[in-house]
Amino acid sequence: MSMVKNILLATGLSLFSAAAIPAQAASPTIEVEAGMFGGTLYNLSYALSEVFKTQHPDIKLVPVETTGNAAGIIKASASPADRLVAGSAIPLQEAIQGVSPFPKKFEKFRFVAGACVHAETLITLDPNIRTLADLSGKRIGLGPQPSMQGRTMWSIMRDSIPGSDDMKPFWMNWSSLKDSIIDGSLDCMVLGVGIIPDDHWQPVSVYAEIVASRGNPHLISFTPEKLAEAAKRDGFIYPPLEIPANAIAEGVPAEPVLAWSEQLGFYAFEELPDEVAYAVFKTLYENGEELRKYTPDARGTAPETVMPPKELPDSLIHPGTLRYLKEKGLR
Known part of the structure; x- marks a missing residue:
């Protein structure tokens, strides 16, 4: 067999071998619309992203400064599967109802996790x-x-x-x-x-x-x-x-x-993967002490402040969060 044939054969085998190995799914990168830099929501978003590095290394959270809850929600609507919004209950209601400054009703916007009460x-x-x-x-x-x-x-x-x-x-x-x-x-x-x-x-x-x-x-x-x-x-x-x-x-x-x-916390559209919402709620609910290593703003993060309000119906809670609540008998 000639050298050229050997090279072609080796190349073909390499390509076949590479094709035969299933490609691993890329770890999701989630942008967090975190509000004003230096504010409680931004600091909590940063702390959450740091804790995720050890608790959920397969999910990367990237906090980004925004000019408030509404701006973060509108930005997230452009790419709902990979955006998390740090915000509060009032913008959640406004977004779902489609009142100004929202250009339309964001009917699939959901509660993911609370973080503290201000x-x-x-x-x-x-x-x-x-x-x-x-x-x-x-x-x-x-x-x-x-x-x-x-x-x-x-x-x-x-x-x-x-x-x-x-x-x-x-x-x-x-x-x-x-x-x-x-x-x-x-x-x-x-x-x-x-x-x-x-x-x-x-x-x-x-x-x-x-x-x-x-x-x-x-x-x-x-x-x-x-x-x-x-x-x-x-x-x-x-x-x-x-x-x-x-x-x-x-x-x-x-x-x-x-x-x-006002309860501060994290929100997202239903398109956000369930496993991401599940991990966000789990981390905040179970790891308040870890969050406090990164910001004193997490001093108010406790199971009772992470839970959704009792008045909030299941339909407005992200399915990933709801799965955690049902598994633990919390809802």
């Missing part, structure tokens, strides 16, 4: 501002306009501020909010505070820099009546939540403050 409040360093009414004509910093800390917060607070129709809040990310409240270019800013059972509650990470630079802020209270009015007008539930005196630190707040609460 009190949504407002802070100021101005000693002359003590109530929402005192914010008339003031410079108010909120999250990006499409976000829960942006558009939703403004919808809730505006009726309590005289002259709010002539006011426009500043829509900013956490870093810009922090810098602006410190240098005095803002009079008030939004603040998310994680509920930590039997311990001091955990504000978003920029709070520590504000305190270090300017001292303890004053927290501004909502009223039950205004929360109820906003909920009726917007068609959503804004559950009132009292932040107890000294909940954040000694003297912060100096007296109980009424905020509103």
